[in-house]
Amino acid sequence: MQYRDFGKTGVKISTLGFGAMRLPYKVINGKNVYDEGESIKIIHRAFELGINYIDTAPGYCEKKSESIVGKALKGWRDKVYVSTKNPIEDSSGSNYRKRLENSLKELDVEYIDFYHMWGINWALFEEKINVKNGPMSEAIKAKEEGLIKHISFSFHDKPENMIKLIDTGYFETVLCQYNLLDRSNEQAIAYAHDKGLGVVVMGPVGGGRLAAPSEVIRNLLPGKVKSSAEIALRFVIANRNVSCALSGMENIKMIEDNAAIASNEDCLSAEELKAVNAAIEEKKRLAELYCTGCNYCMPCPQGINIPHNFLLMNYHKIYGLTDYARNEYSKIGTGENHKEKKAEECVECGLCEKKCPQKIEIRRQLKETAKALGL
Numbered sequence: 001m002q003y004r005d006f007g008k009t010g011v012k013i014s015t016l017g018f019g020a021m022r023l024p025y026k027v028i029n030g031k032n033v034y035d036e037g038e039s040i041k042i043i044h045r046a047f048e049l050g051i052n053y054i055d056t057a058p059g060y061c062e063k064k065s066e067s068i069v070g071k072a073l074k075g076w077r078d079k080v081y082v083s084t085k086n087p088i089e090d091s092s093g094s095n096y097r098k099r100l101e102n103s104l105k106e107l108d109v110e111y112i113d114f115y116h117m118w119g120i121n122w123a124l125f126e127e128k129i130n131v132k133n134g135p136m137s138e139a140i141k142a143k144e145e146g147l148i149k150h151i152s153f154s155f156h157d158k159p160e161n162m163i164k165l166i167d168t169g170y171f172e173t174v175l176c177q178y179n180l181l182d183r184s185n186e187q188a189i190a191y192a193h194d195k196g197l198g199v200v201v202m203g204p205v206g207g208g209r210l211a212a213p214s215e216v217i218r219n220l221l222p223g224k225v226k227s228s229a230e231i232a233l234r235f236v237i238a239n240r241n242v243s244c245a246l247s248g249m250e251n252i253k254m255i256e257d258n259a260a261i262a263s264n265e266d267c268l269s270a271e272e273l274k275a276v277n278a279a280i281e282e283k284k285r286l287a288e289l290y291c292t293g294c295n296y297c298m299p300c301p302q303g304i305n306i307p308h309n310f311l312l313m314n315y316h317k318i319y320g321l322t323d324y325a326r327n328e329y330s331k332i333g334t335g336e337n338h339k340e341k342k343a344e345e346c347v348e349c350g351l352c353e354k355k356c357p358q359k360i361e362i363r364r365q366l367k368e369t370a371k372a373l374g375l
Contacts (some may be wrong), residue, residue: 001050001263004243007198009150009172011113013081013244015237016262017053017200018046018255020069021060022248034064036071043072045252047080049259053244055083055175055200057118058103066106073109082109083175083200085118085154086135091128093138100142114173115139115148121157122164136170154202159188166195173198178242179206180217180232180280181319186239193241204236204245205229216283216320220276221268228321233261235276238268287314290365297352297362303341306352306362308332313369329373344370 003012023039025032043054054072056065066084073080084107086099103112117129117139129135142148154175155162162185165171174192176185178201192199217228225231236245245262249255261267268276291310300306309332316325332342343366352362 001259002237002265003052005198006243007173007193008196009198011081011198013053013198014051014262015244016051016233016258017055017083017244017246018043018051019202019246019248020054020056020065022250023061023065023068024250025061032062034061034068036064036068039068040072042249042252042255043069044076046249046255046259047076049255050263051255051259052079053081053083053200053246055246056107057085058087058099058106066103067108070107070109073107077109081113082107083114083116083152084112085116087118088120088124088128088135091131091134093133093135093141096135096138097142100138100147104147111147111149113149114152115142115150116152116154116175118154119156120153120165121155122161125165125168130168130170140170155185159185162188163191166192166197171197173200173243175200175202175246177201177203178236178239179204180235180276181206183280189239190241198243199241200244200246201236201242202246204247205232216318220279221272230257230261231276233258234264234267235273237262238273283318287318290314290317291360292358294357296355296357300341300352301349302345302347303339304343304345304366305332305337305340306366308337308340309343309366309369312373313365316372326373326375329369342370342374343367344374346370 002015004015006013023034025034054069056069058066073082084103086096089095100115117135120129139148139151143151150172151170152173152175153165153171156177162174162176166174174197176189178185178189189199217231218225220231233245236242247258249258290313291307293307293311295307297306312325312329315321329342331337332340346363346366348363350363356362
């Protein structure tokens with residue numbers, strides 16, 4: 001396993017981290033029952049292979065993740081760095097403290113190494129975090145007491161706001177999205193590294209997108225990788241501004257495969273990285289011919305999320321992630337996407353095409369999307 005300096009924290013962490021958000025479970029009487037024994041076995045294998053950073057959160061695995069991680073830490077606590085999160089629900093410092101104390105209890109630890117303000121943005125920081133007797137004041141106090149070793153934040157906002165949060169000077173590490181298909185945070189990650197923050201990347205395989213079989217992705221390095229997931233992980237680790245790639249690993253095989261990749265000191269040569277970057281830029285250019293995702297076409301009177309449908313079409317047509325694209329397309333109209341409609345619901349009113357700045361033939365392309373993904 002490779003290890004890197006985690007910003008200016010004085011800590012060296014493994015280039016592969018264990019994300020405890022997809023622990024194994026069985027469905028019993030319609031309920032998800034998490035397999036504590038198997039989960040602990042998987043986590044211990046990660047530790048044995050040199051992974052020394054584990055990330056959890058109060059809401060993961062239907063609120064079971066922290067307690068399972070806590071049990072897995074027995075006998076390993078002095079060798080492993082623990083990360084968890086505080087959902088900033090209000091501007092109350094005392095409520096922040098209660099959530100912190102609950103995580104300490106669930107994890108059964110005396111302190112948390114990297115404690116994240118969970119999924120924050122700049123507006124939340126200004127309005128609820130950095131206020132009198134608010135969460136930031138309480139975080140600083142908890143750090144002085146030794147309950148938190150390092151104050152961190154996880155992030156889903158615009159890259160420019162990540163830079164603003166870094167410039168406050170309060171944070172020592174950041175957890176953010178970055179992968180082959182989403183490089184929007186690349187410059188902000190470099191900025192964080194230059195400012196001395198440790199950087200952990202979530203979604204190195206695109207939340208599962210890049211784990212799907214794809215000849216297109218594999219052929220970014222023809223004959224040199226076994227899977228699209230391998231090149232995705234190698235790409236993230238090759239970025240020296242990244243301290244750790246966090247992966248939600250569900251079984252021992254995934255851990256062993258990913259640990260082998262993370263242990264390779266020559267993840268991508270400069271020449272290989274240049275070739276991959278050039279190929280991805282070309283794929284991006286082709287994808288934008290189909291749709292840039294500007295959202296000017298919205299809203300659709302039929303309830304079709306046009307950019308989302310086209311994004312899935314791009315995964316199929318440009319990146320070869322056909323199985324993933326079809327599976328996600330089948331979910332439109334269900335669950336979190338229950339208010340959305342599939343491309344096949346288009347009635348060809350043409351309102352979207354009047355608003356599209358690229359003059360894309362949206363009606364025709366929605367038909368193509370329905371035909372390709374609606375099998």
